[in-house]
Amino acid sequence: MGSEGEMAARLIPEFEQQHPGIRVRVQSIPWSAxxxxxxxxxVGEVMPDVFQAGNTWLPExxxxxxxxxxxxxxxxxxxxxxxxxxxxxxxxxxxxxxxxGVPWYVDxxxxxxxxxxxxxxxxxQSPRSWEQWLQALHAVKAAAGAGRYAMLVPxxxxxxxxxxxxxxxxxxxxxxxxxxxxxxxxxxxxFDFYLGLFRDGLAAAxxxxxxxxxxxxxxxxxxxxxxxxxxxxxxxSRRLPAALQDDWATAPMPSVEGGDIGVxxxxxxxxxxxxRSRRKAAAWQLIEYLCAARVQTELYxxxxxxxxxxxxxxxxxxxxxxxxxxxxxxxxxxxxxPRIPEWEQIAQKISEYAEAAVRQTMSxxxxxxxLDGDVDxxxxxxxxxxxxxxxxxxxx
Amino acid sequence: MRxxxxxxxIHAVLLLSAVLTLLPLLWxxxxxxxxxxxxxxxPPRLLPSRPTLEHYGSLLSRLKLxxxxxxxxxxxxxxxxxxxxxxxxxGYAFAKLRFAGRDRLFRGLLAALVIPGQVAMLPLFxxxxxxxxxxxxxxxxxxxxxxxxxxxxxxxxxxxxxDSLLDAARIDGxxxxxxxxxxxxxxxxxxxxxxxxxxxxxxxNDFLWPLVVLTDxxxxxxxxxxxxLAGEHVQDTELMMAGAVLAVLPVMLLFIVLQRYYVAGIMSxxxxx
Amino acid sequence: MMRRGMKPGHAFVAPAxxxxxxxxxxxxxxxxxxxxxxxxxxxxxxxxxxxxxxxANYARLLGExxxxxxxxxxxxxxxxxxxxxxAVSLGAAxxxxxxxxxxKPVFRMIFFLPVVTTLVAVAVVWRYLYHPRHGLLNLMLAxxxxxxxxxxxDRFWAMPAIILMAVWKNFGFNMIIFLAGxxxxxxxxxxxxxxxxxxxxxxxRGVTLPMLRPTFLFVAVMTMIGYxxxxxxxxxxxxxxxxxxxxxxxLLMYEEGFRWWNMGYAAALAFTLFVLMxxxxxxxxxLRSANETTPGVGRA
Numbered sequence: 001m002g003s004e005g006e007m008a009a010r011l012i013p014e015f016e017q018q019h020p021g022i023r024v025r026v027q028s029i030p031w032s033a034x035x036x037x038x039x040x041x042x043v044g045e046v047m048p049d050v051f052q053a054g055n056t057w058l059p060e061x062x063x064x065x066x067x068x069x070x071x072x073x074x075x076x077x078x079x080x081x082x083x084x085x086x087x088x089x090x091x092x093x094x095x096x097x098x099x100x101g102v103p104w105y106v107d108x109x110x111x112x113x114x115x116x117x118x119x120x121x122x123x124x125q126s127p128r129s130w131e132q133w134l135q136a137l138h139a140v141k142a143a144a145g146a147g148r149y150a151m152l153v154p155x156x157x158x159x160x161x162x163x164x165x166x167x168x169x170x171x172x173x174x175x176x177x178x179x180x181x182x183x184x185x186x187x188x189x190x191f192d193f194y195l196g197l198f199r200d201g202l203a204a205a206x207x208x209x210x211x212x213x214x215x216x217x218x219x220x221x222x223x224x225x226x227x228x229x230x231x232x233x234x235x236x237s238r239r240l241p242a243a244l245q246d247d248w249a250t251a252p253m254p255s256v257e258g259g260d261i262g263v264x265x266x267x268x269x270x271x272x273x274x275x276r277s278r279r280k281a282a283a284w285q286l287i288e289y290l291c292a293a294r295v296q297t298e299l300y301x302x303x304x305x306x307x308x309x310x311x312x313x314x315x316x317x318x319x320x321x322x323x324x325x326x327x328x329x330x331x332x333x334x335x336x337x338p339r340i341p342e343w344e345q346i347a348q349k350i351s352e353y354a355e356a357a358v359r360q361t362m363s364x365x366x367x368x369x370x371l372d373g374d375v376d377x378x379x380x381x382x383x384x385x386x387x388x389x390x391x392x393x394x395x396x
Numbered sequence: 397m398r399x400x401x402x403x404x405x406i407h408a409v410l411l412l413s414a415v416l417t418l419l420p421l422l423w424x425x426x427x428x429x430x431x432x433x434x435x436x437x438x439p440p441r442l443l444p445s446r447p448t449l450e451h452y453g454s455l456l457s458r459l460k461l462x463x464x465x466x467x468x469x470x471x472x473x474x475x476x477x478x479x480x481x482x483x484x485x486x487g488y489a490f491a492k493l494r495f496a497g498r499d500r501l502f503r504g505l506l507a508a509l510v511i512p513g514q515v516a517m518l519p520l521f522x523x524x525x526x527x528x529x530x531x532x533x534x535x536x537x538x539x540x541x542x543x544x545x546x547x548x549x550x551x552x553x554x555x556x557x558x559d560s561l562l563d564a565a566r567i568d569g570x571x572x573x574x575x576x577x578x579x580x581x582x583x584x585x586x587x588x589x590x591x592x593x594x595x596x597x598x599x600x601n602d603f604l605w606p607l608v609v610l611t612d613x614x615x616x617x618x619x620x621x622x623x624x625l626a627g628e629h630v631q632d633t634e635l636m637m638a639g640a641v642l643a644v645l646p647v648m649l650l651f652i653v654l655q656r657y658y659v660a661g662i663m664s665x666x667x668x669x
Numbered sequence: 670m671m672r673r674g675m676k677p678g679h680a681f682v683a684p685a686x687x688x689x690x691x692x693x694x695x696x697x698x699x700x701x702x703x704x705x706x707x708x709x710x711x712x713x714x715x716x717x718x719x720x721x722x723x724x725a726n727y728a729r730l731l732g733e734x735x736x737x738x739x740x741x742x743x744x745x746x747x748x749x750x751x752x753x754x755x756a757v758s759l760g761a762a763x764x765x766x767x768x769x770x771x772x773k774p775v776f777r778m779i780f781f782l783p784v785v786t787t788l789v790a791v792a793v794v795w796r797y798l799y800h801p802r803h804g805l806l807n808l809m810l811a812x813x814x815x816x817x818x819x820x821x822x823d824r825f826w827a828m829p830a831i832i833l834m835a836v837w838k839n840f841g842f843n844m845i846i847f848l849a850g851x852x853x854x855x856x857x858x859x860x861x862x863x864x865x866x867x868x869x870x871x872x873x874r875g876v877t878l879p880m881l882r883p884t885f886l887f888v889a890v891m892t893m894i895g896y897x898x899x900x901x902x903x904x905x906x907x908x909x910x911x912x913x914x915x916x917x918x919x920l921l922m923y924e925e926g927f928r929w930w931n932m933g934y935a936a937a938l939a940f941t942l943f944v945l946m947x948x949x950x951x952x953x954x955x956l957r958s959a960n961e962t963t964p965g966v967g968r969a
Contacts, residue, residue, distance in 0.1 A: 005628075006458075006459075025614070027612060027613040027614070028613065028628075029613070029624065030624060030627030030628035031627075031628075032627045033624065033627055035928070036927055036928040037611055039710070039927075039928075039930055040608065040611055040927060041531075041611040042713075043521070043522075043525065043713050043930070044521070044524075044525050044530035044531060044609070044611060045525055045528075045530065046530055046531040046611050046612065060710070063710070063711065063714065064710060064713065064714040065714050065715075066714075155910075155911070155912075156908070156910070205822075213436060213631065213800070213802075213803065214631070215631060216433075216436060239631070341710065341711075344929075345929050352912075352913070355910075355911070355912050356912055356913075359824065359911070359912045361824075361912055370734070377729070381707065381709060381711055381718075384720075385711065385718065399769070402769065403769040406764060406767050406769060406770060407769075407770065407771075409764060410764050410765070410770065410776055413761065413764070413780070414776060414779045414780070417779055417780055417782070417783060417837065418779060418782070419805070420783075420791070420794050420795060420798060420837070421782065421783075421786070421794075423794070423798065423805055424790075424794045427797070435797070435803070436800075436803045437803070440803055440804065440805055440808045442805075482684045482685040482688065483685060485681040485682070485684065485685065486681060486682040486684070486685035486686065488681065489677075489678045489681035489682045490682065493676070493677060493678035493681060494676075494678060495676040495677075495678030495679050496676070496679075498678060501682065501686065505686065505689060508689060508693055508694065510943075510946060510947055510950050511693075511697050511943055511946075512897070512898055512919075512939070512942055512943055512946055513693075513898075514898065514900075514919050514922060514923075514939050514942065515696075515697050515700050515936075515939040515940060515942070515943050516692075516693050516694075516696035516697040516700060517696070517926075517939075518696075518700060518703065518926050518932050518935060518936055518939070519695075519696035519697075519699035519700050519703060519936075520692060520693075520696040523692075523695075523696060523699075538688075538692055539692050539693070541685075541688045541692075542684070542685035542686075542688040542689050543689075544689060547685060572677035572681075573677070576681070597785055600787065601786075601787045601788060601789075603787075603788060603789050603900075603901050604900055604901070604919075604923070608927055618787065619787050619788070619789035619790070620789075622787075622789050622790055622793060623789050623904075623905055626793050626796075626905060633797055636793050636797070637793075637794065637797070639790070639793070640787075640790035640791070640793050640794050641790075643786075643787040643789065643790035644786045644787055644790045644791070647785050647786070647787065648782065648785055648786065650785075651781075651782075651785040652778065655778060655781070659777070659781070659845055
C-alpha cells in the first residue's frame with residue numbers, strides 16, 4: 001500500500017531468483033482505499049495470497065476468518081525471531097493468543113518541524129512539555145506572520161486527537177470495549193487541548209486541498225509543525241527543495257508533564273497470509289523473505305519505512321540518521337488502540353466529530369455525546385455476540 | 397444596425413461561453429505537459445514553460461495505466477457488442493412482433509428505469525461472487541449486457557418500420573431471425589450507431605460498479621485506475637492531468653467522429669417523448 | 670399465425686429480459702429483503718450471525734444525523750443544481766439556435782464535449798482548478814477583484830463548487846434536447862405572432878415557452894432524477910467533506926455498504942433513495958397528464 005506498494009516491486013526479483021518456480025505479482029493500492037479494498041476482496045473471495053495490512057485492521061480480518069494463523073509457520077522458520085521485534089508492535093499481531101501477522105514496518109507519529117523557523121522564533125529545540133510546546137507554537141506563528149500557521153492538522157485523520165487522549169491516559173472504550181467512553185474527563189481534557197490549537201489559530205485546519213500541497217506549503221513556511229509518520233522521512237527528502245534539506249528535523253511527542261517523552265500510537269503494517277490461499281507454503285516463503293533483516297534494510301532504503309526488526313536499527317544506515325532517533329525513542333513509548341474489529345469505523349467517527357467540533361458546527365460537549373452514541377451503536381453487535389456471560393462468540 | 401449589434405453580441409456571448417466551457421479541458425492538456433511542480437506554481441500558469449511527455453511515459457510504463465487503457469477499451473467494446481445484439485433484438489420484438497404478454501412485459505421492464513442502479517448493487521455483488529466472476533471481465537460485462545434504456549430507444553425507432561416491408565419478407569419465406577439480421581438491423585442502423593456510442597461511452601466512463609467489483613489493479617478500468625492514482629499521487633498534479641487526458645481522449649475522439657448520429661439519436665428520443 | 674408455445678417474439682426478448690430480470694430486478698428485490706436484516710461484516714464471515722431486525726434499519730436511518738445531512742445535501746443538489754443546469758442548457762440552446770448564428774455545429778459540439786468526458790477525470794481536473802491558492806478559478810476571480818475562496822474546503826462553498834462542475838459537465842446534453850424542441854416549433858407560429866405585432870421578447874413568451882413546455886418538463890425531471898444519484902463528484906473531490914457538506918445519499922450508501930459492510934443498513938439507504946426517485950417520477954407523470962389537457966380548459 002501507499003508508496004511502499006510501488007517500491008516493493010523492486011524487492012521481488014531477488015526473491016524470484018532464489019525461489020525459481022514462484023512468481024509474484026505486486027499490486028499497490030493507496031492507503032485511503034486499502035481497507036475497503038481488502039474487505040471487498042475478502043467478500044468477493046479474491047484475496048491476494050499475501051497482503052499488507054495496517055495492524056489496527058488485524059482484529060477485524062481475524063474476526064472474518066480471513067487470516068491464516070501463523071504459529072506453526074513461525075515454529076519452522078529460522079529467519080523470523082519474535083524477540084527481535086518491538087514488544088508493543090509484536091503484540092498488535094497477536095489476537096486471542098494466536099499470531100496472525102508478522103510486523104513488517106513500524107509506524108508511529110512524531111513531530112516533524114522546521115528547525116530553522118523554530119530557531120528564528122527563539123527556540124533551540126522542540127520543547128518536551130505540552131505547556132512549553134504551546135508557547136513555542138505561539139512564537140513560531142507570530143514569527144511566521146499573518147495568514148500563516150504553526151502546525152498543519154489534517155481533519156481527516158483521527159490519529160492526532162487520539163494521541164493526545166492516550167497521553168492523558170484516557171480509556172477510549174469501556175467495559176471490555178463494549179461501550180464508548182468519550183465523555184470521560186480525561187478524553188475531554190485531551191479534546192479541549194486539541195480544539196484549543198484551532199481556536200488559538202495555531203493549527204491550520206487541513207482539508208483535502210491543503211494536504212494535496214503539504215510539501216510545498218511546508219517548504220514555504222506556511223506551517224512549521226506536522227504530526228506524521230515515517231513515510232514522510234522519505235517523502236520530505238524527495239520532495240523538499242535541496243536548499244531546505246538541512247532545515248527540518250523530527251522530535252518525539254511532548255508529554256503533558258514534560259519529564260519523559262509523550263505516548264504515541266503503536267502503528268505499523270504487517271504481512272498476513274490469506275486463510276483461503278491455495279499456495280500457503282509459497283506465500284509463507286515470501287513473507288519470510290520480506291521479513292529478513294537484509295530485506296528490511298533495503299525496504300528502508302527504498303521507502304523510508306522503518307523496519308520492524310530491532311537489529312536493523314543498529315545498522316549505520318539507521319543509527320547514523322539523527323532524524324530516525326526521534327522514532328527510535330518514540331517506539332519505546334507506544335500504545336495501541338482498542339483491538340476490535342469495529343475500530344476503523346470508530347476511528348472514522350472520531351475524525352468526523354472532531355472535525356465538527358473544530359468547525360464549530362457542534363460544541364465539544366455535543367460532539368462527544370454524539371460520538372458516544374454512535375460508538376455505542378456500532379458496538380451493539382459486538383455486545384450481542386459477546387453475550388451476557390462474556391462468552392466470546394466472535395472467534396470460534 | 398440593430399441587427400448587427402444583436403448578431404455581434406450573441407456571437408460574443410457564444411464565444412465567451414465556448415472558451416469557458418473548453419477552459420478546464422485546455423488547462424488539463426496544458427498541465428499534463430508541464431514539468432513536475434509547475435502546475436502548482438504561484439501565480440498559476442496557463443502554459444507549460446517547456447512541454448514534456450514524461451508524465452505520459454510514467455503512466456504508461458511504471459504505473460500500469462496502459463493496462464487500464466486496454467481493459468477499458470476491451471470491456472467497452474465487448475459490452476457494446478453484446479448490448480447491441482440483445483437490446484436490438486428485444487427492441488425490435490417489442491415494436492413489431494406480436495406475442496403473449498408483450499405489452500405487459502415491456503411496461504414491467506420500464507419500471508426498471510425508475511429504480512436507481514445502486515439499489516441492486518450490493519446483492520448483485522454477492523450474486524456475482526457466488527458465480528465466481530468477481531474481479532473478472534465478466535463481472536463488469538454481465539450487468540451491462542442489456543439495458544431498458546437501450547431497448548426503449550430501439551423500440552421507438554423500430555415502430556416506424558413499415559409493416560409492409562416485413563410482411564413482404566415473410567411472404568418470401570424468410571424466417572424471423574433472418575428478417576432481423578438482414579432487414580431490421582439495416583433499417584435501424586442510425587439508432588444502432590447512437591446506441592453503440594451511448595453504450596461504449598457509458599461503459600468506458602462507468603465508475604462505481606467497476607470500483608466495487610474489480611479488486612485487482614491489473615483489471616482496473618481507466619476511471620478506477622485514475623481514482624486510485626488520485627489517492628496516492630494527489631501531490632503530482634501534472635501526472636494526474638496526464639491520466640485525465642488519457643481517460644478523456646478516446647471517447648472524445650469517438651464522439652467527434654460520430655457526433656452526427658449520436659446527436660440525432662438523442663434528439664429523436666427526446667422529442668418523441 | 671397463432672402457434673402454441675414459444676413464438677419468435679419470446680425468443681427475441683428472452684436474452685435481454687432474462688439478463689435484466691436476473692441481474693437487476695432480483696438483486697433489487699434482494700436489497701429490500703436485506704434492508705430488514707442486520708447483515709454486516711460478522712455475517713459475511715458466518716451467516717449464522719445474521720439477525721432479522723424488521724424496520725430497525727429504517728428507524729436508525731431516520732434517527733441518524735448523517736442520513737439527514739446526506740438527504741439535505743442531495744436535495745440541495747437536485748433543487749438548486751437541477752434548475753440551474755436546465756436554465757443554462759435552455760440559454761445555450763436559445764443562443765445556438767438564433768437565426769443569426771454561424772457555425773452552429775461547431776458551437777454545439779464544443780458545448781457537448783464536457784458530456785462525453787469521464788466524470789472521474791473531470792473531477793480530478795476541477796479539484797485542481799478549485800485550489801484556493803494554485804487554482805485557475807481563484808486566479809480568474811482575482812482579475813475581477815474577488816478574493817480567494819476555499820472552494821472545496823469551505824462548508825458554504827463546497828456544494829456550490831460541486832454544482833458548478835456538474836452544470837458544466839451536463840448542460841450540453843440537455844441543450845441538444847432543447848435544440849430539438851426549438852427546431853420542432855413551426856415557423857408559422859412565429860410569423861403569426863409577428864403579424865400581430867409581437868416583438869422578440871413577446872414571441873419568446875407567447876410562442877417559444879408554451880411550445881417548449883413538454884420538452885422542458887421532460888428535461889427538468891430527467892435531470893433531477895439523475896442528480897439524485899450524485900456520487901462520483903464528491904467521492905473524488907471531497908470524500909463527502911468538509912464536515913459532511915457534500916455527503917450525498919449514494920456516497921453514504923457506498924460508505925456504509927462497501928467500506929464498513931453494514932449491508933443491511935446500506936440497503937435501507939438505497940431503498941429510501943428509490944422511494945425518493947419514485948416520488949419525482951410520479952410528480953413528472955402527474956405534471957405531464959395535467960399538461961396534456963389543452964391550455965385554458967383546466968384539469969381533467
